[in-house]
Amino acid sequence: MEQQKGGIYRYGMVIDLDKCTGCGTCMIACAAENNVSVRPDQTDKERTITWMKLYKITNGKEFPHTEVSYFPRPCMHCDEDGRGHHQPSCVSVCVATATKIDHNTGIVSQIYTRCIGCRYCQAACPYGARYFNWWDTYFPKGKGLERYLSPEISPRMRGVVEKCTFCHHRLMRAKTQAYAEDRTDIEEHEYTTACAEACPAQAITFGDLNNPEHKVSQLIKSPYAFRLLERLNTKPKVYYLSTKDWVRKMADNYLPGEFKPVTKVTG
Amino acid sequence: MEINRRHFIALLVGGAAGINATPLPWKFTDDIAIWTQNWPWVPVPPTGEFSHVKSVCTLCPGGCGIEVRKVDDRAVKIEGRTDYPVNPGGICPLGMGGLQLLYNESIRFTGPMKRVGPRGSGKFIAITWDEAINTIADRISDLRKQERPEALAAIDGNPTMGTMASMIERLLRAVGSPNYERIPSAEDTYRMTNLVMQGTEGPMAYDLENADYILSFGSGLLEGWGAPGRVINAWGLWQEHTAKRKARVVQIESRASNTASKADQWLAPKPGTEAALALGLAHVIIKEHLHNADFVDAYSFGFNNWASPDGKNHMGYKTMVLNSYSPDQVAEITGLQPKDIVALARDFAGAKAPVATCGKGKGYLNGSLYEFMAVQGLNALVGNINMPGGVLVCDPPPLSPLPEIQKDTIAREGLKKSRLDHAGTRRYPFSKSLIGDFAKTIIKSPKSPVNTLLVFSANPDFTLPDGGAFREALKKVPFIVSFSPYQDETSYMADLILPDHTYLEKMDDVVWPTGLQYPLYGISKPVVKPVYATRNSGDVIMQLAKRIGGSVGSSFPWKKYDDVLKERAKGLFDTQAGLVHYDGSVPAWKRLRDRGSVTPDYKNFDDMWKKIKAGGFWYLPVHAYKNWDRLFKTPTGKFEFFSTRIELAFDDYALLKNMGIAEKGDAACMPHFEPALSGADRSAYPLLMLPYEMINLASGWTPPPPFLNKTIFDNQLRKNESFAEINPKTASKYGLKEGDRVTIKSPQGTVRVCVNLFEGAMPGIVYLPLGFGHTAYDEFSRGKGVNPNDIIHMGKDPLSGHPVWWNTPVQLIKV
Structure with a gap:
């Protein structure tokens, strides 16, 4: 059955890479908000859980023309799987219905209690945004670290996949508040993700892409806006901005001569 | 079938x-x-009533506003505040991970303890608070009975202007010891720069948000310099695509740090030659008459050649700069291209609101005095001192002075003794404290002149860039008392632990967060009840003083530390100025720019204090710009390119060599360039090692929250090995490939690391990150990587006497 594309809301994110300083606050805000496990060794990056992850890139030029930049990468919350189906590739492959796209919000969920740990979704995700729990969450007895855990998010057990949820519990919180105040709609500022809120450079903007009033809808009109691996046609809802050609070029695999620099800037 | x-x-x-x-x-x-899903070792966080507590982060001197989310009595998340003037909503990664410091029992002391194992072993047993306080009080009383109170010393890492620092110094003075040592930082170098050139004692206050051209000489704007929540926000403002005036940022640094990479322009002079570059820029500006003649002619001293009353002719700044710092000469020193120097000078002088900032990395470590003077000289040349978007000269928040310290004969005699570090003497006239010399005196003496050492909010064993000298000194000190809440390297050397609360459990003040362009007084308050049997060190000092009794006890007439905070805050009220509310839609920097006035938003002192405690701050976003005729408190009353204070301090120029100054003539009183000398045989050590700081790696006193490990790349740390950044060209000379293991050897020792080939590293230099290599704390940080401080070959900065930590000669040995 063909599902209707585009619900009432389509939450998305715009990350301005010119403003991003690579400080990593978004990663920590995310881990702290979502009870992400921290193990003593976090250097094996294939097994380290980072819903929001910074990728470091360089322009490859020799000293002193070297430049470093960063890609903060949350879950892209893709609208499609690249083959025209209105669900992301991770959802298409999930055998346990543990991950779903909510067409009313555009948020791709992850339900740990349903996940059977087959890691198919992890293989299907082109962005490496999904993480498998090789161990139970690390809170050894006697340390007392579990005291900072937030009750809004359940800590994960061994054998399930997890990923960025656009801080879905914050949407719940905002909705509950609105309901309590007898409102049917929530305002732009009422729902934002922990990373966007924490960014000291204000590089991350979050909002409803369907709402022309929201800042994100205006930002994605910029000629400098782009998405990661855009030509896979997965329709990610995370956009990036960069005025630097070499940074934009890193966002996809281009054949020689294929990349088109921005020449016309309007607005 | x-x-x-x-x-x-x-x-x-x-x-x-x-x-x-x-x-x-x-x-x-x-x-x-x-x-x-219900295995008992997977925790189920209990739910409860949600609440929010507003406070101020004091993990670094930046003092950003934070809001802590609580569930019943538990703190579950730290977030930035939007109703605090310093940082509009964002904080740094360290501050974000603060709860892992509060709640990690294996890195904290759960109550007072005394050492039972050998020093460094971390074996302690619990004692009572009474026993702990009595032990120290008895030792101090004994020293006073023996009439050698100066054998008590303290090391303090609290911010200079805060109440805690004044309490610690007060205790020492009341007891009778001049040996109050501070952890050196860029703040010291800023203070001295302002003192010798402007005659003011305040810190540097850069109006970053209103500047349109930022020329940063090594300030790690994105590495955690100043208040990170504020500086990185300013960075975001500079990058606004839609802004009418997109600011231009130029970074002067030898390595492609985040700041250098993200800046609009990056220039990489050889490390330690920044002063020459600044003077080279001055050369071009003066030669092409791009300087602000109004300011220079009327309000500066020593620009042109001049004659003193005794008829002696002196060289002026202009002559010195024109003679010795032409683009070609500077190119020779710095390794830059002359045309780049000329272009940079023109850009800087041509900008509407340019500002040149000095600093090295985060500012946790000191800078070079002559270099900072050279950079401040640029600000004076373009006349942006006390101008919007420039360097503002403002008075610190007007706190009430504390009552006179009571001193008995023993204390008075003790205070007459000279400091162990010779700070403030004719050798180091402008320094207040020199911890390197303090350590040296202890090491050199047959018997440690320090009998009892108190350590507050500092981890010198780990953080001092001295090649392990301080660690040696600590071994000789008979009795060490640590007030650290954390089980850090220095506490492991201590004999007695009197743990302080962490920053989320106590009330303390944040007087003027570092680098802010207007005075601000912040109050951090207890977010949660103390988790363990710790006590506020401010209270412990008072209990200690009362137990010692006599004039020491009567120097501390307060009941508790909070009373001292309140008493000092009265001065804020007496000015009848300042605000205790903040409207995020009108940022403080806009108020400053628009030159609005403020009407105090409180009725009486009690009302003000109540509001400060609730909101967390008092600030004064008004500024008297320009004001050049009354601004400078130098002997000449002008901005001094030629510092008469330095000249007076020399008495005669023969002393210069003693002070470590190579320059012999008038230039010694002016900003000038002197190559740092290591004294090491460079043929044996052909490369240089430079430590660098990262915003996501705690390099100071604060322990690293485990969350930070997630942000460290696997070419910075892999398993327990940290990496050195080396340029591929340099590496190929030594046959090194990515990931190879290598021993870095300096005259001070060796460390073993892996190689990370990085094009952004200057050829000939090996870069090591600061913050790895802990031998204390828990499995999250112990034994991970190496600490570059261990092999730093420390030199001495001329005039200030602070450590030169950017000039360690090393060799590479492939493992």
Whole structure:
């Protein structure tokens, strides 16, 4: 059955890479908000859980023309799987219905209690945004670290996949508040993700892409806006901005001569 | 009945179909799933009532506003505040991870303790607070009885202007010891720069948000310099695509740090030659008459050649700069291109609101005095001192002075003794404290002149860039008392632990966060009740003083530390100025720019204090710009390119060599360039090692929250090995490939690391990150990587006497 594309809301994110300083606050805000496990060794990056992850890139030029930049990468919350189906590739492959796209919000969920740990979704995700729990969450007895855990998010057990949820519990919180105040709609500022809120450079903007009033809808009109691996046609809802050609070029695999620099800037 | 194959298959298929038709397997699978999800070692966070507490982060001197989310009594998340003037909503990664410091029992002291194992072993047993306080009080009383109170010393890492620092210094003075040592930082170098050139004692206050051209000489704007929440926000403002005036940022640094990479322009002079570059820029500006003649002619001293009353002719700044710092000469020193120097000078002088900032990395470590003077000289040349978007000269928040310290004869005699570090003497006239010399005196003496050492909010064993000298000194000190809440390297050397609360458990003040362009007084308050049996060190000092008694006790007339905070804050009220509310839609920097006035938003002192405690701040976003005729408190009353204070301090120029100054003539009183000398045989050590700081790696006193490990790349730390950044060209000379293990050897020792080939590293230099290599704390940070401080070959900065930590000669040995 063909599902209707585009619900009432389509939450998305715009990350301005010119403003991003690579400080990593978004990663920590995310881990702290979502009870992400921290193990003593976090250097094996294939097994380290980072819903929001910074990728470091360089322009490859020799000293002193070297430049470093960063890609903060949350879950892209893709609208499609690249083959025209209105669900992301991770959802298409999930055998346990543990991950779903909510067409009313555009948020791709992850339900740990349903996940059977087959890691198919992890293989299907082109962005490496999904993480498998090789161990139970690390809170050894006697340390007392579990005291900072937030009750809004359940800590994960061994054998399930997890990923960025656009801080879905914050949407719940905002909705509950609105309901309590007898409102049917929530305002732009009422729902934002922990990373966007924490960014000291204000590089991350979050909002409803369907709402022309929201800042994100205006930002994605910029000629400098782009998405990661855009030509896979997965329709990610995370956009990036960069005025630097070499940074934009890193966002996809281009054949020689294929990349088109921005020449016309309007607005 | 015969059972044949057909029966068997029928049974199997029928059974399988039957089982599937029953709910049993589904129920079992579900039960197993639920069972695995309820293993007792996967915590289930209890829920409760949500609340928010507003406070100020004091993990660094930046003092950003934070809001802590709580569930019942537990703090569950730290977030930035939007109703605090310093940082509009964002904080740094360190501050974000603060709860892992509060709640990690294996890095904290749970109460007062005394050492039972050998020093460094971390073996302690719990004692009572009474026993702990009595032990120190008895030792101090004994020293006073023996009439050698100066054998008590303290090391303090609290911010200079805060109340805690004044309490510690007060205790020492009341006891009678001049040996109050501070952890050196860029703040010291800023203070001295302002003192010798402007005659003011305040810190540097850069109006970053209103500047349109930022020329940063090594300030790690994105590495955690100043208040990170504020500086990185300013960075975001500079990058606004839609802004009418997109600011331009130029970074002067030898390595492609985040700041250098993200800046609009990056220039990489050889490390330690920044002063020459600044003077080279001055050369071009003066030669092409791009300087602000109004300011220079009327309000500066020593620009042109001049004659003193005794008829002696002196060289002026202009002559010195024109003679010795032409683009070609500077290119020779710095390794830059002359045309780049000329272009940079023109850009800087041509900008509407340019500002040149000095600093090295985060500013946790000191800078070079002559270099900072050279950079400040640029600000004076373009006349942006006390101008919007420039360097503002403002008075610190007007706190009430504390009552006179009571001193008995023993204290008075003790205070007459000279400091162990010779700070403030003719050798180091402008320094207040020199911890390197303090350590040296202890090491050199047959018996440690320090009998009892108190350590507050500092971890010098780990953080001092001295090649392990301080660690040696600590070994000789008979009795060390640590007030650290954390089990850090220095506490492991201590004999007695009197743990302070962490920053989320106590009330303290944040007087003027570092680098802010207007005075601000912040109050951090207890977010949660103390988790362990710790005590506020401010209270402990008072209890200690009362136990010692006599004039020491009567120097501390307060009941508790909070009373001292309140008493000092009265001065804020007496000015009848300042605000205690903040409207995020009108940022403080806009108020400053628009030159609005403020009407105090409080009625009386009690009202003000109540509001400060609730909101967390008092600030004064007004500024008297320009004001050049009354601004400078130098002997000449002008901005001094030629510092008469330095000249007076020399008495005669023969002393210069003693002070470590190579320059012999008038230039010694002016900003000038002197190559740092290591004294090491460079043929044996052909490369240089430079430590660098990262915003996501705690390099100071604060322990690293484990969350930070997530942000460290695997070419910075892999398993327990940290990496050195080396340029591929340099590496190929030594046959080194990515990931190879290498020993870095300096005259001070060796460390073993892996190689990270990085094009952004200057050829000939090996870069090591600061913050790895802990031998204390827990499994999250202990034994991970190496600490570059261990092999730093420390030199001495001329005039200030602070450590030169950017000039360690090393060799590489492939493992």
